[in-house]
Every structure is written in structure tokens, then in C-alpha cells.
Amino acid sequence: MMNLKSMTIPELTALFKEMGQPAFRAKQVYMWLHRGVRDYGEMTNLPGALRAQLAQSHPICAPAVVRKQESQKDGTIKYLWRLSDGNCVETVLMRYHYGNTVCISTEVGCRMGCAFCASTLGGLVRRLEPFEMLDQVLFTQVDSGLPISHIVLMGIGEPLDNFDNVMRFLELVNSPEGMNISMRHISLSTCGLVPKIDELAERKLQLTLSVSLHAPSDEIRDTIMPVNKAYPTEELLAACRRYYGATNRRISFEYAMIHGVNDRPEDARLLLKRLKGLPAHMNLIPLNHVEESPLKPSTRKAVMEFQTILEQGGVPATVRRTLGGDIDASCGQLRRKYTKEERKE
Numbered sequence: 001m002m003n004l005k006s007m008t009i010p011e012l013t014a015l016f017k018e019m020g021q022p023a024f025r026a027k028q029v030y031m032w033l034h035r036g037v038r039d040y041g042e043m044t045n046l047p048g049a050l051r052a053q054l055a056q057s058h059p060i061c062a063p064a065v066v067r068k069q070e071s072q073k074d075g076t077i078k079y080l081w082r083l084s085d086g087n088c089v090e091t092v093l094m095r096y097h098y099g100n101t102v103c104i105s106t107e108v109g110c111r112m113g114c115a116f117c118a119s120t121l122g123g124l125v126r127r128l129e130p131f132e133m134l135d136q137v138l139f140t141q142v143d144s145g146l147p148i149s150h151i152v153l154m155g156i157g158e159p160l161d162n163f164d165n166v167m168r169f170l171e172l173v174n175s176p177e178g179m180n181i182s183m184r185h186i187s188l189s190t191c192g193l194v195p196k197i198d199e200l201a202e203r204k205l206q207l208t209l210s211v212s213l214h215a216p217s218d219e220i221r222d223t224i225m226p227v228n229k230a231y232p233t234e235e236l237l238a239a240c241r242r243y244y245g246a247t248n249r250r251i252s253f254e255y256a257m258i259h260g261v262n263d264r265p266e267d268a269r270l271l272l273k274r275l276k277g278l279p280a281h282m283n284l285i286p287l288n289h290v291e292e293s294p295l296k297p298s299t300r301k302a303v304m305e306f307q308t309i310l311e312q313g314g315v316p317a318t319v320r321r322t323l324g325g326d327i328d329a330s331c332g333q334l335r336r337k338y339t340k341e342e343r344k345e
């Protein structure tokens, strides 16, 4: 049975009709749920009998805060939540000048196996339900008291490997009766699942697609991203061109700068050649060191040089400001630490 918070208003309307309730109840319940209510008792415009019935048939789920860390430097807050089955996921709240942004997880763990990423070390445990993604946005807003205006799907997991649930989540969080977050304020990041990029293109959403490229060639990408064996760079870039053709939305590329692996000037030049004619934006991210990995971040000088070559070649490139460095606020690090500590106990 689907969780009530994963259901759209038309679906809730059908359910309430079956229960012999008037249609307007659906919208009332939806609005309460999407405000972060944890108990039917709080739904004061609902008859008591219905509240009691729903509490029995459809208990409200809400994640519990296991850990909350706040950066002293930049106000970034990282949450580790416990889901109703005991699994944990992370959400990061970042305070940018244009608005409060949450970075949410889409899966518990990940099966993509990128060599530099902490989220994938324990493999995929399970995919998140739509309401579990919504809850991360909702309860981050409730707990912090800060209104959330932007979302990035860049936490633990591969969003396009959980396609249907992610699409449903987007519909929910975008709905005017719900959190009403504009698609233009949402970014979805993928390691490059080509058929799913095409499927996403068909939906013609106004969100920003971020592609984790991290290398200019198969030679390099093969060594750090196993997904490249299934969808090599040529196919991936072709899919990006199709995506742009279908949506007219500029693609944002992520490029983690790894010392001695992908950060040479010739890598930047090759990248320029391969992106020719594709409106793109490059996000250069100095690698966040992961304890279990031998990979090291590029030097500041290498990052600057790389950026200059791209910019001079006509591809806008920004060096991502690293937020929350003092609180393990990157990809799966907090969950990983917690799971390891728990095992020790």
C-alpha cells in the first residue's frame, strides 16, 4: 500500500471516495501532510472519526533526527535521519544568497561504484519512496525554521536509478497545494544513465540536469566511474545534446578535480573539443577526500588553470565553493561514519 504522502491529490480523492468521504477531504489531508504534520490529531478541520480511522489505516511517517551538525563557518546544516525501517540517509541545508537549498538523498546507498564517492562504499541498500524524499525537504524546513526555496538531488544515491519515485517526488514537491517549489529551482544530478536521460528529456521539465562527467575521455572516466563501461562518453554526450534539443535547457556538468587523474591542461583542452556546440556550464569541484580512497584533490593552482582554459575556450566554469567542510557535509560521509561507529558499539 502506498504511503498517503506519496499520493497525488487525484489519487487521494479516489481513495477518499472509496472510503465514502467527500472529495474536498483529499485536498485538506494533502495540505496538512505537506506542511509536516506528524499526527492526525493536528488536522483540526477533519471530523474526529475520520482522523481516528486514518491513524489506524495510514499511520503518518516522519523521519527522526539522529544527528544534526551545524557548520560554524557558513551555517550549513547537515541532518542524518532515521527512516521508519531503521535505515539512515543524509540531507544538507546550504544557505546561498539566492535562497536556502537542500541537498537530498534519493537512495539508501548506491550501486554505481564511483571510485571517489563515499555513498557507494556499502552498495545499494534500497531506493527511497517518494514521500521519503519529500520528508527530507519538509522536515529540514520544519526543524531549521528556514524556508526552503531550492532543491538539489545530489545526496546519497543515483536519482535516475530510482526514476519513477523521483518523478513522483518532483510532482509532489512542485505542487501548488504542497511545498510549491519551482522546477526551475531544482537540479537533478546523474552519473550518466543514458536511456534514463532520454526518458527524462521526454518529460520536458524545467529543472536543471547536472551530469557528473569528471573526465574528458573514456580512458580516464573508465578508471573512476564503472558506469562509463555501460555508457561511454560519446554516448553520454550525445544524450546530453538530445536532452538540450528536447528541452532547450543548458546542461550543467560536474567535474571533481582529482590530483594527477583528470586535472591536466590537456584534459581541459580535450573537454573543450568534446563539448563543442553544446551549451554547458562546468562546475569544478576540488575532490573531497574520502578516507577509504587513495585519490587526492587537485592543487589550487591546477584548478585555476583548468578553469582559465575552459573559460577562454568559451565554456563558463565555476569553482564550487565548498560548504560545510568542517561537518562531513559531502556525499555519504556522515552516514558512513555513523554506520561504522554503530558497528563498533
Ligand code: SAH
Pocket (backbone or CB within 6 Å): 114, 116, 117, 118, 153, 154, 155, 156, 157, 158, 159, 189, 190, 191, 192, 210, 211, 212, 254, 255, 256, 285, 286, 287, 288, 289, 290, 330, 331
Ligand atoms: N548519483 C548522482 C548524484 C549524487 S552525487 C551523480 O552521480 O551525479 C553528487 C555529486 O557529487 C556527483 O557529481 C558526484 O560525482 C560528486 N561527488 C561524489 N563524491 C565526491 C567527492 N568525494 N568529491 C567531490 N565530488 C564528489
